[in-house]
Amino acid sequence: MGRQFAKLAFTPLVKRQQELHGSRRQYQRIEESGEPGSQLGEDEREFIEARDGFYMASVSETGWPYIQFRGGPKGFLRVLDDQTLGFADLRGNRQYISVGNLQHDDRVALFLMDYVGQQRLKILGRTTILEGGDAAQELIAKLRTSEPNALPERAFVIHVEAFDWNCPQHITPRFTEEEIRDLLEPRNG
Structure with missing residues (x-):
């Protein structure tokens, strides 16, 4: 995550939730020294x-x-x-x-x-x-x-x-028809 994304997404209420759930310190470091993003x-x-x-x-x-x-x-x-x-x-x-x-x-x-x-x-x-x-x-x-x-x-x-x-x-893999065709296509080699 970049500093700019954190600046835009981490509103005061978001930061409060981070504090309540123990992730604020980690994200504060990103805000202070992460890539610009x-x-x-x-x-x-x-x-x-x-x-x-x-x-x-x-x-x-x-x-x-x-x-x-x-x-x-x-x-x-x-x-x-x-x-x-x-x-x-x-x-x-x-x-x-x-x-x-x-x-x-x-x-x-x-x-x-x-x-x-x-x-x-x-x-x-x-x-x-x-x-x-x-x-x-x-x-x-x-x-x-x-x-x-x-x-x-x-x-x-x-x-x-x-x-x-x-x-x-939590991203469930899903395949398009094109991706399935590519996977099933015999490989020359």
Whole structure:
């Protein structure tokens, strides 16, 4: 865990719970001397670009959290630089809950899972939505995937503020059809 993630996640009430349950000293050391944890490195880049989906949380005007699964071909969530992610937002059920929520509060939490490798990466960031106009169309073209019937409506740009690799404990391995095919495929050698 990086210092920046701890700074954002460890509110006074969280710290009180850590004190009550005996973990505060450990996390205080991270806050004081841990890695910054705000710039994505090669490990994060490879992990992100290998995902075919992630969960994104936003908060409504009334304070309710909302979590949505975003999926696509591997690499649809792109690392644009060491503090920026982006993806083309495709037309879906047309509820626009995340888009509406982000007009109110631009903060998001992303939760990326590797069920086979039993790894998870949490990312906290602020989102800019580009829709309409030349700049939006240019970015959408850059972020677009090869999905034949995909209809991108806008581009999401996520400015990473902090990230945390979470422990593998309690992650149940799950496999996609592609992963099962790869495991069952005879090896030449």
